Amino acid sequence: MEENRPLILISNDDSIDAPGILRLVDCCPENADVIVVAPEVQQSGKSSAITVGAPLRISAKPDYRGARIFTVSGTPVDCIKMAFHAIVPRRPDLVLAGINHGSNSGCNVIYSGTMGAVTEGCNQGITSCGFSLLQHSLEADFTMCMPFVREIIAKLLANPLPDGVCLNVNIPARVTPLGVRTCRAARGYWTEEYRKYLDPSGNPFFLLTGRFVNHEKDATDTDEYWLDNKYIAIVPVNVDYTDRDYIKPLGEYFDL
Amino acid sequence: MEENRPLILISNDDSIDAPGILRLVDCCPENADVIVVAPEVQQSGKSSAITVGAPLRISAKPDYRGARIFTVSGTPVDCIKMAFHAIVPRRPDLVLAGINHGSNSGCNVIYSGTMGAVTEGCNQGITSCGFSLLQHSLEADFTMCMPFVREIIAKLLANPLPDGVCLNVNIPARVTPLGVRTCRAARGYWTEEYRKYLDPSGNPFFLLTGRFVNHEKDATDTDEYWLDNKYIAIVPVNVDYTDRDYIKPLGEYFDL
Numbered sequence: 001m002e003e004n005r006p007l008i009l010i011s012n013d014d015s016i017d018a019p020g021i022l023r024l025v026d027c028c029p030e031n032a033d034v035i036v037v038a039p040e041v042q043q044s045g046k047s048s049a050i051t052v053g054a055p056l057r058i059s060a061k062p063d064y065r066g067a068r069i070f071t072v073s074g075t076p077v078d079c080i081k082m083a084f085h086a087i088v089p090r091r092p093d094l095v096l097a098g099i100n101h102g103s104n105s106g107c108n109v110i111y112s113g114t115m116g117a118v119t120e121g122c123n124q125g126i127t128s129c130g131f132s133l134l135q136h137s138l139e140a141d142f143t144m145c146m147p148f149v150r151e152i153i154a155k156l157l158a159n160p161l162p163d164g165v166c167l168n169v170n171i172p173a174r175v176t177p178l179g180v181r182t183c184r185a186a187r188g189y190w191t192e193e194y195r196k197y198l199d200p201s202g203n204p205f206f207l208l209t210g211r212f213v214n215h216e217k218d219a220t221d222t223d224e225y226w227l228d229n230k231y232i233a234i235v236p237v238n239v240d241y242t243d244r245d246y247i248k249p250l251g252e253y254f255d256l
Numbered sequence: 257m258e259e260n261r262p263l264i265l266i267s268n269d270d271s272i273d274a275p276g277i278l279r280l281v282d283c284c285p286e287n288a289d290v291i292v293v294a295p296e297v298q299q300s301g302k303s304s305a306i307t308v309g310a311p312l313r314i315s316a317k318p319d320y321r322g323a324r325i326f327t328v329s330g331t332p333v334d335c336i337k338m339a340f341h342a343i344v345p346r347r348p349d350l351v352l353a354g355i356n357h358g359s360n361s362g363c364n365v366i367y368s369g370t371m372g373a374v375t376e377g378c379n380q381g382i383t384s385c386g387f388s389l390l391q392h393s394l395e396a397d398f399t400m401c402m403p404f405v406r407e408i409i410a411k412l413l414a415n416p417l418p419d420g421v422c423l424n425v426n427i428p429a430r431v432t433p434l435g436v437r438t439c440r441a442a443r444g445y446w447t448e449e450y451r452k453y454l455d456p457s458g459n460p461f462f463l464l465t466g467r468f469v470n471h472e473k474d475a476t477d478t479d480e481y482w483l484d485n486k487y488i489a490i491v492p493v494n495v496d497y498t499d500r501d502y503i504k505p506l507g508e509y510f511d512l
Binding site: 042046050051053057077086110111116164180182184187189193196207208235236238239251254 | 300303309338342363379380418420438439443449450452453461464490494497499503510
């Protein structure tokens with residue numbers, strides 16, 4: 001760890017056991033120091049959840065290609081917060097998350113633990129970016145996207161993002177991407193969300209399932225559109241969720 | 257339950273045991289049907305987390321003032337999703353969450369389970385609103401704010417919000433509010449976030465603590481400003497987190 005080298009902090013939501021996080025380390029430039037702080041266990045769907053009132057523990061793991069590896073017994077946001085509090089030796093230049101096994105396009109950004117980590121990095125004032133491959137399997141093949149990921153990381157290191165904006169990068173699976181496109185998240189939601197079961201006593205329980213329905217199938221400026229067309233879709237995400245255009249109309253709504 | 261009566265779905269993140277959720281029921285108009293679907297246990301800080309791969313159970317509880325009460329063994333978002341999937345007899349006219357015991361102003365909206373439930377309702381296309389009192393205690397006194405909450409609910413029932421926008425209502429504690437103001441969320445973040453302990457074996461663990469630092473102390477258009485001045489602060493939240501103003505500059509950033 002040398003003071004004058006860029007420092008990259010990496011997390012994810014699939015846990016330290018997911019191959020995607022090591023592929024992200026592989027995409028970092030050789031002149032950078034890399035520290036991985038990942039959840040001990042699977043944290044998919046944890047959004048920006050934080051652990052309140054329960055203890056968090058840090059464990060050091062063996063290095064990987066010069067990167068130092070730690071796990072935290074919490075959520076992706078816990079990982080970033082704990083990293084800042086107790087692990088990183090200096091302020092990181094970049095916070096990255098992924099490469100996620102599965103999509104975080106459309107409204108999935110809301111539930112994504114990957115993007116929870118990214119949002120947290122951004123809120124701490126660091127240029128932050130999440131990467132997700134549209135292939136859920138742990139055997140997902142990252143080779144075709146890695147040159148693009150490498151290039152995006154190099155760009156982010158050279159040119160910090162504006163304060164309050166982070167990136168959600170989604171990558172088509174099983175193809176060499178045709179390029180990258182910047183766009184907005186498609187509106188849509190999940191449907192047929194639960195399957196019902198009966199336990200041995202005859203009491204019902206439910207497991208999450210369902211499929212994502214894109215409500216904007218005809219739009220040509222969304223992440224879903226570009227992913228369908230084999231491009232990497234990059235959506236800028238603002239960590240201030242205020243709808244600024246609606247503040248004034250809302251004042252009229254309340255007769256103020 | 258009558259088809260022609262408005263239906264209000266209520267959740268929270270403090271769990272069914274928190275008095276604030278019953279005070280929210282108390283604020284609903286008598287001509288509305290009310291169904292409460294709340295987490296079984298405390299879910300503060302759960303953001304928009306969903307339960308993936310673990311069973312969810314629904315329990316029916318005794319009615320409260322005509323409102324039907326259910327609990328779900330998951331997060332606030334799970335409560336809303338399960339309510340839509342298996343509990344409500346028809347599409348609700350309104351999704352409400354709270355009244356939260358504690359602030360969800362500033363960047364707290366990101367971590368808030370209360371606002372997770374609200375975001376989910378909004379994503380389902382329903383007018384949705386979260387209420388939070390700036391008093392963390394379970395003995396918090398809601399009486400002074402209830403006339404305002406009642407009025408906001410009546411307004412929302414009469415005038416649905418635009419698609420994709422929901423409300424984050426924060427209420428000053430221990431005063432009769434001077435009125436309501438619409439505004440944006442103050443930028444800021446939590447600092448000094450963890451306290452370190454040693455377990456009996458001498459291994460460290462950490463518990464979340466810290467304090468919120470408002471980075472915009474001089475701004476007069478933020479929720480923190482109006483709360484400091486004893487007003488109820490209402491922030492419109494957009495559930496599309498895309499920074500639309502930055503899509504084009506980001507294209508230039510990537511030389512597209």
